[in-house]
Amino acid sequence: MPRRRIGFWYRLAAVICKPPLVVLINRDWRGMENIPAAGGFITAVNHNSHADPFAYAHYQYNSGRVPRFLAKSELFKKGFVGTMMRGTGQIPVYRETTDALSAFRAAIAAVERGECVVFYPEGTITRDPDQWPMTGKTGAARVALQTRCPVIPVAQWGANELLPPYARKLNVLPRKTHHVLAGPPVDLTRFYDQEMSPDLLQETTEVIMAAVTRLLEEIRGEKAPETPYDPREVRIEQRRRTAAEEAQDALDAHERAVAEAAGEGPSAKPTAAHQAAVHQTAVHGAAAHQAAEVREVREEGQGK
Template identity: 35%
Template sequence: MNGFFWFLKYIALGPVLRAIYRPWITGIENVPAEGAAILASNHVSFFDSIFLPLMLDRHVTFLAKSEYFTAKGLKGWLMKMFFLGTGQLPIDRSGGKASEDSLNTGLRVLASGELLGIYPEGTRSPDHKMYRGRTGIARMLLEAKVPVIPVAMVGTQELMPVGVSVPRVRRIGVVIGEPLDFSRYAGLEGDRYILRAVTDEIQYALWELSGQEYADVYASSIKATTPSLNR
């Protein structure tokens, strides 16, 4: 469905979003013109997965939670078609074998020379803070031997905060940092201490770009103990 992606980006949806939200971007030269790479982004809004691909010249494939593809009714079908058409791939985040399958899905995208978008926190921030990263991204980049490029989404959290049903009009920004090279850890993708160190370095780069307050716990833990923050 790549044709649908380009149709949305340049004809149906992209021009409208650009006119309304006037998105800006810095550091676009840090994204390679070709070849595989991981775009590691903070995640403060559903709209992150819309505005990041909108601002890049290359197609980006995101790993999206499987619930986006299984909703019922017409709305569910439209959502599924949108995510498939824009290059999203469903993953099961329940852990165990599902996590291994998600890893393999990402590796296949990278093996084909594409850009893979990943949110290291594993879920949207419930309160706009930055949370501890999951180590799956580290294992993936070490196995695929690709660079990881930190990306900070700016302002998307203000578009539809809790209690708001219609997106607000705010200017959106994308800040792309310099690629991070972890080739020094080649062959160590099975070492959990190395995976944690790599993940923390990625999160530190994202924190520097975004300026968010950082909390050294998993966002999913906060959501589990504070249901009111789920959305």
């Protein structure tokens, strides 16, 4: 497949990054025939290592279609890395700011110019204990439905063995193999003429993530869990548990204080004042929990 629109900065990035990648990892690359030769498209890729953007970019670069990644805005600010990110046309994501939606406008513009835009729908490295894809955020679905461009699901495995999730040191020996499998475009036509509601975006995202997960099952030769790991649900449950524990701690502390003040044992019954204090603690905990849930929903609506 002929390369197109590479430019100086991408060629420089390839000169810097490809030699260590070739030395450190073997390649098992499949499905490159599914990468469109022309026109704008999205790839939806699972994320399980800080090294996998480099390893996947190598695959995508060799396909002849250079990738435009969505990446956190901090990487664009200064130094050589920032210069490279800007020069290679990567797309900054400004989280929790008034510019949060600018990344999606830029992604849509890139697709409409005929570029390849890479989405990590999970939004971060997977937190699934067995490194299966998590539930996805809706950004890729939003761009796909608005542009009606092809969405190519891609699964990768192996960079996470070179640099395990959240690790800081490479695990070089024995030499690892980076497996990449790109599938045919995900069929989203049934969603095209519907109102772009949160439910529609969520359903579209689930279809995309299911395609990515099936490809990873093929690479790994095993089945993924029936229900994907949902970090939002885990955080909500952790907050609920923390609020309950704090309320119980407040209850226990107040019971001890009342008993000591009355000169009684630990079995003394709680007073009305004590019950009111416990109730107030529970109310504050519930309010904090609800505010956190609202933030989660707002971020999900922005596709973060």
